[in-house]
Amino acid sequence: MADALTANARDLARDLDWLTSMLEMRLSAWFAEPSRSPPLPLSGPQPAMPLGSGSLYAAFLLRHDITAAERLIILLALAPHVRPHLLDVLWTRNEVTQRGFTEFGGVAGCGGGFMPSAETALFLLAGDDLAERLKVARMLEAGERLSRLDVLRVAGVALGEPQSSGALQVSQRFLGMLTRGRETGPVFDRHFPARQVSTGMRWEELVLPEATLSQLEEIRHWLQHGDTLLYDWGMGHRLRPGFTSLFFGPPGTGKTLSACLLGKLCDCEVYKIDLSMVVSKYIGETEKNLARVFDQAEYRRWILFFDEADALFGKRTQVSDSHDRYANQEVSFLLQRIEEFNGVVILASNLKANIDDAFMRRFQSVVNFPMPRAPERLRLWREAFPARVTLDPRLDLPRVAERHELSGGTIMNVARYAALRALARGTTEIRAEDVEEGVRRELHKEGRAV
Known part of the structure; x- marks a missing residue:
């Protein structure tokens, strides 16, 4: 990490020196003849x-082929965090108005340093050239590259105020990459309703029917060879760029685990979105929340895993009020983003019947995760306990597997309960009665009799 920080500091210092020289060039031109201040000559070295x-x-x-203009905007947003005195020159007082220059922009901060606004970027890059100002302003819009790459955004624009008055705010993820020497994922909150999920398990440990494993292999092959199929084999004009799959089956049957293992196998991060949490009562908020997820996933090769897909893709009822019409609008928005997304999208549901038939044709695959059969349950039981424990000779795992129809997730809950009971006794032996009690507790949770 120290080497990464040193390398970041070296390259940033060189670029900040470049920003200083470009800022001096802009100010010299401005004070010489403000009304004819041209755009910066970014074609130079x-x-x-x-x-x-x-x-x-x-x-x-x-990696992202960042342009000179984008690079200067990034540096401008970074300056208050890594070299705050660089922008002190913009505190220059206008002797005519007896206040700061409107042209320089800036927003009030708590630290005493100059905090650049979108106006500061417009001034630096475009000067008084209106056509260039409009071009730079577009670069700062939500949905453009710097926003989609989660580098920066224009924040804090008050209602009725010009967009250029907003602060040029660098993202915490990007700032952390530079100042901590490692990339971190976005922060999960109501504005970014996706959380990274992963697993320590291996693909070989996945216990599923052969038919299910075969369908998962299709997704794996797409992740590994999709670009070759689209671009090298020339099928890009016939196929859409991404892959969408529906995972359905009872809770605990391996839907989330399978998504995590696909990501692990193909070196892709997996982000889980709970659609029941994303759907907002405020008009427009659902689209904004989902747009942030797709915008950031676009360039990062994420697998997007939508849990509780029934929340938006359930059986539709007749539109009777504005709420129903808006729900359909949310579905249409999500479908559009999914179809335009160049990565893998997985939607999960407990029941296939819950998903509206009109949506089924949009999935490239529909993968069934059934309850495990007795042989699969036996393997799950045998692999549930760590190697350092011993099993009670009275614990008949084949009989337990045959007798109780449990999902893999439920079996792990029982294993956790029995292992904790053993630890509480100060032993490493898993007792038969603890396993039976664990099974009874799980069946009771599900409303089933032992």
């Missing part, structure tokens, strides 16, 4: 970012 520099900052610029 800029600091090179050699491959293999070891800098996450340089790797980001190269």
